[in-house]
Amino acid sequence: MSEFSLESLLDSRRGEDLDLWARTINPQFVRVLRTIGFDRTWARAEGAYLYDADGARYLDLLGGFGMYGVGRNNPRIRAALIEALELETPGMLAMGTTLLPGLLAEELIGLAGGRVERCLFTSSGTEAVEAALKLGRAATGRTRVLSAEHGFHGLTLGSLSANGNPEFTERFQPLLPGFAQVPFGDLDVLEEELRREDVALFLVEPLQGKGIHLPPAGYLEGAQELCRRYGTLFCVDEVMTGFGRTGRMFAFQHWGLEPDLVTVAKSLSGGYVPVGALLMARSVHESVFDSMQHAMSHGSTFAPNELAMAAGLATVHELNEQGLVEQSARLGERLLELTRPLVDEFDVVREVRGLGLAWAIEFGEPQGGGRVAYRMIERAQRGLFAQLVVVPLFTQHQILSQVAGHDMAVIRILPPLVVTDEDVEEFAAALRATIKEAQRMPRSLTKFALSAAGATMSRR
Numbered sequence: 152m153s154e155f156s157l158e159s160l161l162d163s164r165r166g167e168d169l170d171l172w173a174r175t176i177n178p179q180f181v182r183v184l185r186t187i188g189f190d191r192t193w194a195r196a197e198g199a200y201l202y203d204a205d206g207a208r209y210l211d212l213l214g215g216f217g218m219y220g221v222g223r224n225n226p227r228i229r230a231a232l233i234e235a236l237e238l239e240t241p242g243m244l245a246m247g248t249t250l251l252p253g254l255l256a257e258e259l260i261g262l263a264g265g266r267v268e269r270c271l272f273t274s275s276g277t278e279a280v281e282a283a284l285k286l287g288r289a290a291t292g293r294t295r296v297l298s299a300e301h302g303f304h305g306l307t308l309g310s311l312s313a314n315g316n317p318e319f320t321e322r323f324q325p326l327l328p329g330f331a332q333v334p335f336g337d338l339d340v341l342e343e344e345l346r347r348e349d350v351a352l353f354l355v356e357p358l359q360g361k362g363i364h365l366p367p368a369g370y371l372e373g374a375q376e377l378c379r380r381y382g383t384l385f386c387v388d389e390v391m392t393g394f395g396r397t398g399r400m401f402a403f404q405h406w407g408l409e410p411d412l413v414t415v416a417k418s419l420s421g422g423y424v425p426v427g428a429l430l431m432a433r434s435v436h437e438s439v440f441d442s443m444q445h446a447m448s449h450g451s452t453f454a455p456n457e458l459a460m461a462a463g464l465a466t467v468h469e470l471n472e473q474g475l476v477e478q479s480a481r482l483g484e485r486l487l488e489l490t491r492p493l494v495d496e497f498d499v500v501r502e503v504r505g506l507g508l509a510w511a512i513e514f515g516e517p518q519g520g521g522r523v524a525y526r527m528i529e530r531a532q533r534g535l536f537a538q539l540v541v542v543p544l545f546t547q548h549q550i551l552s553q554v555a556g557h558d559m560a561v562i563r564i565l566p567p568l569v570v571t572d573e574d575v576e577e578f579a580a581a582l583r584a585t586i587k588e589a590q591r592m593p594r595s596l597t598k599f600a601l602s603a604a605g606a607t608m609s610r611r
Contacts, residue, residue: 165204166204188545191204197222197224198222199570208549212550214418216391219418219567220421220567221475222421222568242457251464256269256272262401266410270429271428274454277305280354280390281307282449283354286412286435288351291382291383295330296350297333300332301315301362302335303316303319313332336366338374341374342381345380346381352385353378357403358509361559361563362563363555371406372406375409384412385412389401394419398481398483402506412435413431415427423458423462426454478568479568486505486578490503499515501515510563512562517590521591534560537554537561541553541562543589544582
């Protein structure tokens with residue numbers, strides 16, 4: 152009997168990545184990659200860099216949608232996982248406990264502070280949101296849930312019902328009853344809904360991840376106060392923003408908030424193992440887990456698995472030891488310093504915004520030359536101009552970024568927190584050169600944009 156060798160298997164099928172994915176997983180996604188020129192065969196990754204099969208290095212400014220906060224293939228997280236395997240810990244006991252989950256829960260509770268005293272592990276961000284919805288309703292005895300327009304909280308049914316983006320929700324109607332969205336930043340509308348005293352929880356991102364939209368001054372503090380006044384739980388979704396992304400361990404700490412519920416995931420395991428958690432006030436937890444009879448009211452079979460817990464502990468240690476939260480704050484300021492002048496330099500740039508290493512640039516119709524061409528590609532697909540920047544950044548400058556969302560002329564980046572000053576400067580210089588070329592809208596770029604729009608339209 153031959154031994155299994157992952158390396159041998161990969162070597163024997165090298166180069167089949169795209170075709171195999173198209174045949175067995177998602178052919179339309181592969182079609183998108185090929186249309187926009189992102190169809191590389193990737194060989195390896197390290198820190199903030201990806202390397203293709205030809206050995207070319209790419210600066211990764213997406214970080215797996217923020218998953219690789221401590222860098223891709225972080226060697227110290229990997230060492231912790233190898234050590235966990237070699238220790239042969241007992242793993243999930245079902246009817247019993249092990250030490251690792253308690254240790255990580257203790258760390259997370261300490262990092263969150265405030266009202267947070269309990270932790271419930273999950274396997275993903277959307278599952279953490281589902282837990283918040285379920286426990287929040289049970290704890291309050293109320294059924295309604297409020298979230299913000301354009302917020303993104305996941306794609307499972309409960310999370311999707313709170314999702315404020317029609318491109319994700321409209322094809323899966325009807326969603327769960329009792330959910331409603333309010334404008335992000337509008338306290339008057341929020342109070343109008345909360346005044347009915349039937350809302351279990353208000354679920355909100357401290358800054359909205361889809362387009363990197365920061366809250367207006369006083370909004371989050373006001374939302375928390377309104378929730379307290381009307382008996383609604385204040386739930387902050389930190390799935391994207393947690394663990395240093397915005398220059399604080401959790402984004403809500405920028406505003407001195409003390410939420411009742413906090414959802415976390417993404418970068419908690421260093422990108423190695425699926426993991427998430429719902430952090431909560433003791434009062435919420437004990438309203439649900441209120442007796443021995445209800446001791447197992449909610450859970451997830453694989454959530455507190457030993458590898459995820461080990462990776463989580465190692466990730467928190469890495470963030471602290473390497474000063475990555477502080478680095479995120481410093482490099483975020485440097486990035487804004489380098490890119491905010493683009494608003495004055497280019498007529499097509501509307502705004503540059505960010506907090507820590509969550510950053511975005513928004514485009515709009517120029518007032519001078521290029522207006523006709525801009526309108527033409529906007530008619531083909533709203534927000535398409537941003538693709539004229541994203542694609543050359545990748546194909547000419549070997550920098551991976553993305554359009555922030557459907558029908559949005561916004562580019563968003565969520566780079567690993569291990570990027571360097573040189574990386575930030577490289578990106579800013581490449582961005583300036585690419586926008587300058589895109590604003591001219593040469594025929595080749597316009598033709599590409601219309602082709603990309605055609606491919607997108609045919610997928611709908």
